[in-house]
Amino acid sequence: MIALLDYGAGNVGSVLKAIEYLGCPAAIADSAEALAGAQKLVFPGQGHFGAVMNALAARRLLAPLQEFIKAGKPLLGICIGLQVLYEASDEAPEALGLGILPGRVRRFEGVFKVPHVGWSQLELRNASRLFQGVANNCFVYFCHSYYAPVTNESAAVTDYGQTFAAGVETKNLWAVQFHPEKSGEVGLRILRNFLEL
């Protein structure tokens, strides 16, 4: 049973729909108990870094989330769910991220159109279980104004003015900047890979 973290924003609905379409039973997790009982978690999202971190704190989900991660259970972050793994974001200078990955999330500069909305290519770097069966340079759907830096944990990168982390993998954590639930067949394959881990 897959749990979807619901912190009051994000787009739980479309991710839930995709997971159910793939034949996996899923449940919403919006409490410490639900998180503690979950075996696998998806952290979906769209939204403001600061608002998300605040919402997690306000709903007392921050500590349970950190417990979940510490327990070594698989977690997939989507969009903002990738960004919160880092130390901080320029989008909300006062907020702190989970600090699991090194570096700071920054706003796209020197590109004409922000947000980055549309289909860009994934350049696969490290062999990641998340991208098994996914062709190098396939197109996935992005929708974001801020980007995370490329680090050793970057399993895939994308270029939009600068090269940024499009997919990350570290121990029991996976995350993607793009929306797999909006990325057609490629996206469904990536979700399926996580479900089958």
Add this chain to the structure above:
Amino acid sequence: MFAKRIIPCLDCKDGRVVKGIRFVDLRDAGDPGELAEVYNREGADELVMLDISASREGRATLLGTVTRVAQKLFIPLTVGGGVRSSEDARRLLSAGSDKVALNTAAVETPQVVSEIAEQFGRQAVVVAIDARRIRSGNLKLENGNRSASEHLVSSFQFPVSNFQFSGQAAWEVLTYGGTKPTGLDALEWARRVEALGAGEILLTSMDADGTQAGFDCELTATLARALHIPVIASGGAGGPEHFLEVFQKGSADAALAASIFHFGTHPIRSLKEYLREHGVAVRT
């Protein structure tokens, strides 16, 4: 590589897809759910559904249609037509759409753009602008990079166009399905809604719409080169060469069409082949 987007549009009335020229003489073009599946398989990058029902019953049907269409659709879905409030937006987003399109409501109550953007994020708000030319400009042929905007990073994105649009062409914004003149300048209005929080502009040329004689590239370029948010060109698509033109000359980030896709005349797959052969980045 960042792709240009091809977006089929379903005009829906009372749960059916219809097509007409400037909303008159409507022909039934099929079931929304079926068409959505076809387009999804064919490689559409997104789907837009515009409800043109005039009645409350028609609008209620829309929510059911959205849910049905969204069930098996894993590409972005934008729904518009009669969206007036953030409550309307919330219902559509809950029903399965990813973005909502606002047209008349944005003009009459501009703050609703900000409200929806604040509540759901600006990426969820598309402002649709129907524009009609009121003054022609001078089309000049000039080589080199576009100088229309100093913000442009030349290494990025668009193929360099050999055409520069200059002169004082102007377009007026129309509301109520392209029937009511507002006195608003399309470019100025677009700048305003960008500042209010719109995530994208869906720009329809009322002059070109239904003619299948090509998009209004001058209109598209004027807005696309001035705004920092994506511009989706709409109105006038008749063949693959029109899409090529609106991406190159028009600097459109995406192009939307209805009739030429609905009646099977130009499959999306072959359109993308054509664009790829001519050097336009498209999602394969």
